[in-house]
Amino acid sequence: MKKITLLSLLAMILMTSLLGCNAMRGAGTDIKNTGGHIENIGK
DSSP, X not given: OHHHHXXXXXXXXXXXXXXXXXXXXXXXXXXXXXXXXXXXXXX
C-alpha cells in the first residue's frame, strides 16, 4: 500500500514539474514576442 501511494505521489510531482516547465517556456516566448512588437513600433 505504501509503495502505491509513493509512486502516485512521485507521478504527481513529475507531472506538475513538466507542466510548469512548459508554462514558463510559453511565458518566455510571449514576452519575447511582445518585446519584438514594441521595438517595431518605433520604426
